[in-house]
Amino acid sequence: MEPVRAHITTYGCQMNRLDAELVAERLRASGARVVDDPAEANVLLFVTCSVRAHAEDRAFSNIGALKARKRREPGLVIGLLGCTAQQYGDRLRSRAPLVDVVCAPGRLAELPQLIQAARTNRAAPVVALDPPRGATHTQPDRVGGAEAFAAADAALDEVETRRPLGGPSPGHAFVTVMRGCDNFCAYCVVPNVRGPERSRTPSAVLEEVRRLVGQGARQITLLGQAVNKYASRQDGRTCDLAGLIEKVAETPNLARLRFITNHPRAMTERLAAVFRNVPAVCPYLHMPAQSGSDAVLARMKRAYTASEYIDRVAMVRGVRPEVAVASDFIVGFPGETAEDFEATLDLVRRMRFSHAFVFKYSPRPGTFAAEHYEDDVPMAEKRRRNQVLLDLVRKVAGQENRRFIGRTVNVFVEGPSPHPNLHPEKGTGSFSGRMEKVPVPFSAACRGWLQLRGRTPGNRIVVFDGPADLAGAEVDVEVVDSSPLTLFAHLAQAM
């Protein structure tokens, strides 16, 4: 049998991107090659997201498009991994008949064996699912069941601890601090597909951070679905996220530390204080509000009101005023009236978000909302609200970005800009993604410079011309212009 050449396609959040890294590491350790070109692969893997119908549909449609190739190459193995795999389980066969391997997020460490089994026996798909959890959206108080995930978590920890630095950009690495979620927000499948909340021990997290920083990481992002609920209990003592951050920040040579995603309900004064007391912590808080209407928030089972959300942001900005706050919103949630939507717009105006992701509600099977609420906001109205909210987010973000013009900011350089030749004066960096193509200025081009992309401590995107070998470094730049999504700058020191 010829060796495995695997290609990985990833959908969804940072958790999925980290899962894809772990899959790649696990496959390489088993002797497989991970290839960039899907045409070269004999194993095609899809790390899926089932939080939004759109991401799920895209994965199914891309798999469906492989029908002709699968006929030509009967040995081709198609694997569906992650949240959608757990969500559909055995039923996947009818939705995606081409799939040979179905692997839940907690079972990714077993992937090489699953692929091997699928290559040996082509009769039926090989399915590896996480254990069903005790709690459900109708009985969210019956949390627990973490023990059932212990063996799979230990295997994942081992893969995560071994993986080489190769994160989202040079010098930047994601580190899982907790898995699963117990919140059961009415619209969300994550508690079903990723299981109960399990916090990794501080020692496991610290070991991983030290190893990654030792390999050259300067920026670490700690990941959890509701990361500020982190609580590791050992020897009768509990370490919370603030305690973990203090320990992680002691790692020599670690320059920047972030933690995402935060649940407003779990934001405490103790955690807010790390924005002031721990220099490595970036002034960036991703804390989804989802709606500005108390009625909608109650139906979403988010367990806070709009004014409580405002208070939590004020608490953080009270200790560090420059903290950039980013949010997520769902528009067209069942029962969302024009007044409810207006309350969301109000919240955006008041909170001055640096960025916000906006999604149109779609019912997800197995969630409280799908089973108990009528999806009663027409799609045309969802689209309209989506656009109105995006326009407002863009306007506010644009105003906030303009305040940076003329300032010198420190930038962590990610590498060449993925949309090279962004022009500072043509309204680029827009949410619609329309770009004006202009040449790199002659003076920069003749020095062999590229347009680079980096991030401020507050996670704002900055583009500027510079040498490619700055990737992974921190530099000071002078901001000369801005758009809602991007700051345009020059290197502060001549090179």
Ligand code: SF4
């Ligand atoms: S906090 Fe709510 S939205 Fe976030 S993962 Fe958990 S259930 Fe889903």
